[in-house]
Amino acid sequence: MLQRLANLRKSRNWSLQETADRLGIAKSTYAGYESGYRQPSLQALLQIANLFETTVDYILNRTNDKQEKLELVECLESEIALSLDGIPLTKEELYDFIAFTRLKRRIKNNDEE
Amino acid sequence: MLQRLANLRKSRNWSLQETADRLGIAKSTYAGYESGYRQPSLQALLQIANLFETTVDYILNRTNDKQEKLELVECLESEIALSLDGIPLTKEELYDFIAFTRLKRRIKNNDEE
DNA sequence: TATAATTGTTTGCGTAATGCGTATGAAAGT
DNA sequence: ACTTTCATACGCATTACGCAAACAATTATA
Numbered sequence: 001m002l003q004r005l006a007n008l009r010k011s012r013n014w015s016l017q018e019t020a021d022r023l024g025i026a027k028s029t030y031a032g033y034e035s036g037y038r039q040p041s042l043q044a045l046l047q048i049a050n051l052f053e054t055t056v057d058y059i060l061n062r063t064n065d066k067q068e069k070l071e072l073v074e075c076l077e078s079e080i081a082l083s084l085d086g087i088p089l090t091k092e093e094l095y096d097f098i099a100f101t102r103l104k105r106r107i108k109n110n111d112e113e
Numbered sequence: 114m115l116q117r118l119a120n121l122r123k124s125r126n127w128s129l130q131e132t133a134d135r136l137g138i139a140k141s142t143y144a145g146y147e148s149g150y151r152q153p154s155l156q157a158l159l160q161i162a163n164l165f166e167t168t169v170d171y172i173l174n175r176t177n178d179k180q181e182k183l184e185l186v187e188c189l190e191s192e193i194a195l196s197l198d199g200i201p202l203t204k205e206e207l208y209d210f211i212a213f214t215r216l217k218r219r220i221k222n223n224d225e226e
Numbered sequence: 227t228a229t230a231a232t233t234g235t236t237t238g239c240g241t242a243a244t245g246c247g248t249a250t251g252a253a254a255g256t
Numbered sequence: 257a258c259t260t261t262c263a264t265a266c267g268c269a270t271t272a273c274g275c276a277a278a279c280a281a282t283t284a285t286a
Contacts, residue, residue: 069196081182
């Protein structure tokens with residue numbers, strides 16, 4: 001399940017020791033992840049994704065997309081600044097769009113059934 | 114960490130029991146995930162993401178800590194990726210949003226004059 | 227070549243966390 | 257009032273995590 005870890009690490013020319021040090025865990029612990037002997041805790045998994053600057057889904061082999069995406073729901077909850085035509089996007093504008101797109105997606109899914 | 118689970122479930126009008134049944138686990142087990150009392154195994158996590166048709170990153174509330182300002186027009190032109198509910202935002206969805214918001218802003222400006 | 231240093235692999239063990247059944251409480255339906 | 261559904265909490269057996277340490281394998285340095 002975590003076969004991609006070895007590639008992510010080797011592409012950075014890091015040893016198991018160095019990777020473990022960067023994660024703040026024991027070498028044998030991280031080695032266990034790569035070998036499939038053990039599974040990381042969710043906390044460790046998040047730190048690994050941060051370290052390799054990719055998504056958890058990519059690490060778990062759930063997608064081929066390495067790119068991290070900016071989640072709009074997150075933008076609503078926090079103060080991440082989006083702008084359109086140089087004008088800051090209000091929460092209301094974003095909220096309307098989220099509702100709008102969710103509705104559109106639901107309709108699309110229904111049509112396909 | 115798994116605060117989004119309750120919303121994902123409730124937006125589908127599922128009970129804890131029904132969700133647990135769909136996942137093939139005990140109700141108390143799934144309830145433990147939502148309450149934060151327990152953490153799912155990676156296998157369970159993947160099944161949950163599949164059930165709710167979203168990403169593991171979204172379920173884990175993983176935030177990319179880029180605090181930079183993002184211009185939506187640039188998102189259209191480049192490959193800066195947005196997502197909604199853990200599902201990648203298509204260019205078409207983003208384009209509709211831009212047109213929609215521009216129109217709304219124009220109407221609002223006219224009203225204020 | 228010999229030797230040290232670095233890297234990768236595996237094991238044993240103490241501890242912590244999981245997952246289930248079950249019990250309890252709350253809310254809703256008949 | 258009574259039953260049914262729903263949500264939450266607890267006890268406990270089992271699993272498996274994370275670490276240190278030992279071991280093997282590769283590379284570096286003299």
